[in-house]
Amino acid sequence: ASDLWHQRHQARTNGTQHPKKKAGRRATTTGQEAQPPSSRHETGIYFPTSLQHTAHFSHARRLPDREAQLAAAQPPACTERAGPFRRRADRTGRDRPARTAQPTLSGCLQTAPGALQPWLQETPPLPCPRTAVPSSKENSGRTAPGSAPAASVGEGTQGSEASAPIGCVPAGAGTAHPESTNPKARLPSPSRQSEAARATPAPRDSGAPLAGAEGSAGSTRGGRAPPPPPARGLRRCCVTPAQRHLNTGGGAGAARQPPRSGRQKGILGWGEARGWESPLTPTGRARARPETAPSSRGTSRGPAAGGRIGAGGKDGGRGRPGSPTPIPQALRQAPPLRDCPKRGCAPLPCRSADSAAARAGARGRQGHPLRRRPGPPSPPFPRPARAPAAAAAAGGARRFPPPPRASTDLGEGARRSPPREPRPRPPPAGPRQGARADTPRPSVAARRGAARGPITSGCRPGPLPGGGWGRAERRLAGGRSKMAAVPALPVSLSGRFKGSFAYFTIKDRLPQILTRVIDTLHRHKNEFFEEHGEKGVEAEKRAISFLSKLRNELQTDKPVTPLEDELPDAALWNQYLDYQRNLPNGNGEPSWFQSPWLYIECYMYRRIHAALALNPPINNFDVFKEGKAQNFFESQEAVIALCTYFQELLKNIKDLEEKQLQEELLKLLQVSLWGNKCDLSFSAGEDSSQKTSPLQSLENMVPYILVNDMEKVWSLLVNAKKNRTERSNIRVDIILDNAGFELVSDLVLADFLLSSKLADEVYFHGKSIPWYVSDTTKHDFNWTIKQLGSANHMWMSRCGINWEGNLKKGVWVFRDHMFWTLPHDFSSMSEVAPDLYAELQKSNLLLFKGDLNYRKLTGDRKWEYSVPFHQALNKFHPAPLCSLRTLKSDTQVGLKPGQGEQIQASEPEWMVSGKYGVVQFDAGL
Numbered sequence: 001a002s003d004l005w006h007q008r009h010q011a012r013t014n015g016t017q018h019p020k021k022k023a024g025r026r027a028t029t030t031g032q033e034a035q036p037p038s039s040r041h042e043t044g045i046y047f048p049t050s051l052q053h054t055a056h057f058s059h060a061r062r063l064p065d066r067e068a069q070l071a072a073a074q075p076p077a078c079t080e081r082a083g084p085f086r087r088r089a090d091r092t093g094r095d096r097p098a099r100t101a102q103p104t105l106s107g108c109l110q111t112a113p114g115a116l117q118p119w120l121q122e123t124p125p126l127p128c129p130r131t132a133v134p135s136s137k138e139n140s141g142r143t144a145p146g147s148a149p150a151a152s153v154g155e156g157t158q159g160s161e162a163s164a165p166i167g168c169v170p171a172g173a174g175t176a177h178p179e180s181t182n183p184k185a186r187l188p189s190p191s192r193q194s195e196a197a198r199a200t201p202a203p204r205d206s207g208a209p210l211a212g213a214e215g216s217a218g219s220t221r222g223g224r225a226p227p228p229p230p231a232r233g234l235r236r237c238c239v240t241p242a243q244r245h246l247n248t249g250g251g252a253g254a255a256r257q258p259p260r261s262g263r264q265k266g267i268l269g270w271g272e273a274r275g276w277e278s279p280l281t282p283t284g285r286a287r288a289r290p291e292t293a294p295s296s297r298g299t300s301r302g303p304a305a306g307g308r309i310g311a312g313g314k315d316g317g318r319g320r321p322g323s324p325t326p327i328p329q330a331l332r333q334a335p336p337l338r339d340c341p342k343r344g345c346a347p348l349p350c351r352s353a354d355s356a357a358a359r360a361g362a363r364g365r366q367g368h369p370l371r372r373r374p375g376p377p378s379p380p381f382p383r384p385a386r387a388p389a390a391a392a393a394a395g396g397a398r399r400f401p402p403p404p405r406a407s408t409d410l411g412e413g414a415r416r417s418p419p420r421e422p423r424p425r426p427p428p429a430g431p432r433q434g435a436r437a438d439t440p441r442p443s444v445a446a447r448r449g450a451a452r453g454p455i456t457s458g459c460r461p462g463p464l465p466g467g468g469w470g471r472a473e474r475r476l477a478g479g480r481s482k483m484a485a486v487p488a489l490p491v492s493l494s495g496r497f498k499g500s501f502a503y504f505t506i507k508d509r510l511p512q513i514l515t516r517v518i519d520t521l522h523r524h525k526n527e528f529f530e531e532h533g534e535k536g537v538e539a540e541k542r543a544i545s546f547l548s549k550l551r552n553e554l555q556t557d558k559p560v561t562p563l564e565d566e567l568p569d570a571a572l573w574n575q576y577l578d579y580q581r582n583l584p585n586g587n588g589e590p591s592w593f594q595s596p597w598l599y600i601e602c603y604m605y606r607r608i609h610a611a612l613a614l615n616p617p618i619n620n621f622d623v624f625k626e627g628k629a630q631n632f633f634e635s636q637e638a639v640i641a642l643c644t645y646f647q648e649l650l651k652n653i654k655d656l657e658e659k660q661l662q663e664e665l666l667k668l669l670q671v672s673l674w675g676n677k678c679d680l681s682f683s684a685g686e687d688s689s690q691k692t693s694p695l696q697s698l699e700n701m702v703p704y705i706l707v708n709d710m711e712k713v714w715s716l717l718v719n720a721k722k723n724r725t726e727r728s729n730i731r732v733d734i735i736l737d738n739a740g741f742e743l744v745s746d747l748v749l750a751d752f753l754l755s756s757k758l759a760d761e762v763y764f765h766g767k768s769i770p771w772y773v774s775d776t777t778k779h780d781f782n783w784t785i786k787q788l789g790s791a792n793h794m795w796m797s798r799c800g801i802n803w804e805g806n807l808k809k810g811v812w813v814f815r816d817h818m819f820w821t822l823p824h825d826f827s828s829m830s831e832v833a834p835d836l837y838a839e840l841q842k843s844n845l846l847l848f849k850g851d852l853n854y855r856k857l858t859g860d861r862k863w864e865y866s867v868p869f870h871q872a873l874n875k876f877h878p879a880p881l882c883s884l885r886t887l888k889s890d891t892q893v894g895l896k897p898g899q900g901e902q903i904q905a906s907e908p909e910w911m912v913s914g915k916y917g918v919v920q921f922d923a924g925l
């Protein structure tokens with residue numbers, strides 16, 4: 001095996017592919033050439049390359065015929081050390097298949113069932129040796145209701161137990177009862193969905209399993225342990241070992257270690273992550289600078305799994321099966337992965353830090369000695385690899401008003417001032433010394449003599465973020481205003497508030513996300529090689545190195561550096577950096593922990609985007625796509641329930657009285673709201689009925705809606721409908737958040753608005769680049785509708801087909817605008833993206849989905865809870881708007897006096913647990 005590895009490596013270096021490798025990959029045991037599924041990219045599913053190693057192994061020959069065939073068709077492999085693809089390292093540290101290893105597909109189903117789900121769907125169906133179709137009754141006895149799709153893959157169906165191979169398509173498959181909410185009705189691969197099956201409703205009692213996903217996977221039975229239970233009962237962030245395996249690309253190493261903590265057992269709670277002192281290397285040597293990742297009030301539990309990640313973890317450096325190069329050092333130093341690190345399943349007593357913050361408040365206001373760090377003049381920023389659109393440069397910078405003189409953080413210290421502790425940092429790298437508000441420095445571009453990049457998509461380098469307030473603040477700070485003092489804005493949430501949610505996010509969550517991105521890239525190495533040859537692998541290496549550097553910058557609280565790419569928004573980002581640098585009340589050179597959280601977090605996603613975008617030929621690879629697709633498949637039961645409910649509703653929607661229509665709108669608004677709570681699985685952790693029917697639990701959740709303006713939304717829409725004229729269209733805009741179940745809930749709401757004539761057209765606004773892990777891009781949007789349209793469940797399919805029709809007719813429109821992925825809060829939209837602002841002004845109602853949109857609506861500041869929503873919007877009023885948001889970050893406005901404090905007293909984590917939500921309306925001006 002070692003020789004073979006060297007030969008392959010050599011071949012790769014020479015730009016050729018070793019014949020054995022090719023043969024190993026494609027040839028089946030019968031010598032047939034199996035083609036990889038062609039629809040792989042169409043369906044948007046990327047297979048972890050760690051799942052593609054099986055056929056590398058000579059022992060693949062030992063697989064039972066059927067399994068070997070499948071393995072060769074699109075070779076999945078399981079690198080789970082404890083699993084059936086047992087591997088071991090030789091003396092050189094390289095992984096080798098254990099002699100006794102008997103890799104079986106069904107074994108892999110036990111360790112990484114989720115991973116195989118998309119694969120099974122993609123694999124061209126092979127003929128079943130038996131065509132017996134189990135009855136729905138039989139079938140339902142086999143799969144626990146609510147079980148995750150992945151788990152069901154391994155479930156055998158009666159009659160096929162011994163002989164029906166995995167992935168075969170039994171006759172009659174794909175004919176789930178049209179009205180059934182039977183959780184067995186799985187999402188099929190569109191490639192398998194016959195047009196006829198889609199068009200023709202299945203007979204009433206045909207509860208046959210669907211192709212591929214549910215197929216007659218009898219081979220996992222026969223003495224082997226059943227597949228792992230589904231993730232039900234776990235919270236959003238919890239993962240089963242199998243899921244972890246998938247998420248971490250095999251969990252090699254991790255699986256071999258005896259679990260030491262809940263994290264390793266896959267039942268990680270935020271509290272554990274909270275205990276991290278700072279990320280450690282596996283050996284515990286390379287501790288992130290202690291001053292920048294300080295202890296969280298003595299709750300540390302030590303390094304735990306801090307230095308390891310699932311993907312190779314400690315053993316990462318030894319390489320993994322089929323990957324000729326060792327896993328980069330960066331991977332080995334990475335903190336452990338947790339699922340969905342962006343989710344609000346990580347309650348933190350952020351406010352408990354308030355007292356400390358308040359004590360430090362006065363100090364903060366006076367200005368800590370370290371606040372303005374004196375130092376020698378620093379060298380200029382490193383030049384970009386390619387000089388950005390050259391010379392128009394200086395002129396370009398001057399075309400716009402200079403950076404503001406005053407901070408939008410005027411309220412700093414007014415409410416909760418930061419605990420300022422000495423932070424012995426090395427002199428900053430950038431030319432920031434003396435960067436005081438009263439002496440605005442020239443912009444980066446001006447200093448470099450570089451041009452502003454091209455301004456596209458209607459965005460322009462506006463004078464400053466903050467819009468009207470910003471102008472007022474400038475006047476105040478400059479002492480030139482004759483205006484009456486306007487209320488100061490509170491301080492921005494930031495990682496400098498130790499113990500705050502922002503702090504923990506920057507310290508723990510963001511590095512985890514970066515690690516996961518690196519891991520994803522690494523896992524797709526083989527795919528890159530297959531698609532692009534050596535260039536693909538080189539690009540992957542460069543991207544990984546870029547991301548590793550980024551993670552290091554973050555963990556060591558380095559100054560934020562200007563973007564050096566020439567992507568259309570780069571100039572705006574750099575101007576924003578200038579603005580941050582020149583804040584009079586800022587904290588000196590913008591850095592990861594010192595700058596506003598919103599800025600820093602957005603900046604990280606923009607840098608992730610750059611890491612890919614600047615590295616062709618993998619520049620169009622969405623590192624989050626795999627997770628988004630998985631989320632969608634995992635929430636299919638909720639999707640089925642919702643689509644079924646909605647299609648039933650449509651049958652007699654025309655006959656509904658106004659009151660009934662109102663009730664239905666309110667219901668669907670709530671589904672959309674709670675869809676934001678957990679896009680992966682709406683009712684995770686609750687009983688199964690909630691999982692299968694998200695609508696059933698709505699009533700119980702009403703008390704958790706802290707601000708409930710749903711009636712106002714109804715009034716607005718129904719009045720618009722009544723006053724509608726021939727020439728006036730009612731337009732609703734939905735500013736989308738997550739793909740997955742949340743997106744489906746938004747689409748159902750949009751369809752209801754059209755079908756009930758409460759709206760004539762719906763505009764969807766998504767992201768133009770991969771964003772905040774699971775935010776919806778155009779691809780995700782189209783992919784989701786396609787998946788639904790080709791589903792083997794009649795009502796799902798009908799939804800998808802109708803929605804495709806809506807897009808074609810133009811009554812649904814998808815838009816993505818660069819502004820949504822800028823760091824600016826929405827109060828600066830009118831200046832930075834006037835075209836978008838003007839577009840939104842055409843709407844009758846703007847629905848802002850999710851927590852991030854709420855943060856941008858309200859500026860991500862430490863508002864008093866009772867401050868009116870309208871005030872916090874800070875003059876952002878393009879049209880009447882409503883925020884549907886579950887609380888996943890510690891900012892909230894518009895509560896009744898004392899309401900926030902009351903909840904705070906009993907539930908310190910209420911703002912970040914995702915348990916509470918708001919439907920908060922503002923009628924505009």
Ligand SMILES: O=P(O)(O)OC[C@H]1O[C@](O)(CO)[C@@H](O)[C@@H]1O
Pocket residue numbers: 341342343344345505601676737738772849850851852853855888889
């Ligand atoms: O998907 P949503 O609702 O916008 O949530 C994103 C939120 O998740 C977080 O990562 C916190 O978990 C925040 O950064 C962000 O506000």
